[in-house]
Amino acid sequence: MKIPLLLSFLAAAGLLSSCDSTPRERQEVVERETQKLDTLAERAAGKLRVAGRRAARFDSVSRVRNRQPLDPATEQALSNDLLGPYASISGLTPATIEPAFVQFMQQVRARRRQWSQRDWDYATAVSRQLNAQFRAIRLDIKGRDELHIRALQTEFTALETSRDVKDLGQAVKQP
Structure with missing residues (x-):
């Protein structure tokens, strides 16, 4: 009685779907998802670089201002x-x-x-x-x-x- 309930729970959670696919299919899915994550990481890194440059520019302007008597x-x-x-x-x-x-x-x-x-x-x-x-x-x-x-x-x-x-x-x- 407990096993069918557990299987239906696992199926509802999507955990049994990997049993219906081959290792090669799962590898392709992992590669696609990895590429998506890499793209997101590259975009975030680009935004951080831009923000860092702007912050550095702000800091240098502040230093110049502070040096002026x-x-x-x-x-x-x-x-x-x-x-x-x-x-x-x-x-x-x-x-x-x-x-x-x-x-x-x-x-x-x-x-x-x-x-x-x-x-x-x-x-x-x-x-x-x-x-x-x-x-x-x-x-x-x-x-x-x-x-x-x-x-x-x-x-x-x-x-x-x-x-x-x-x-x-x-x-x-x-x-």
Whole structure:
């Protein structure tokens, strides 16, 4: 009783069909399927090569951009725009550094969608200056404020990285 049930199950699964063919027929089927897989693999490899070239091109353009020095006047103007009343970074105190980071991140969130990669370079320079001042006075900052500043620093890094990934993705997709 159990054998006919097993045979019908195997037949339904298509596992008995190989019993109805010769080894040569099965070999031909395997060769055809192998050719299909090879073709798919070649297409995928070609797409990966193209994507790799585009990513490398994006990377080299980014390196060239990063080698170009930032204009101090433009950097100062962006610093004034992003920090408002806290633009004098070296004068920030333990009481004013946290509001400066809040102001900075509010402006970054508001403007980030319109920024080019070069704009992000300038914003990163302002962020570095803020971070340097933070490190210089960190021991005098309240724990709650320090924790909030760390969260804002992390958010900035995440937004910047998100933009880099987005731009890389676009560069890989475009011809």
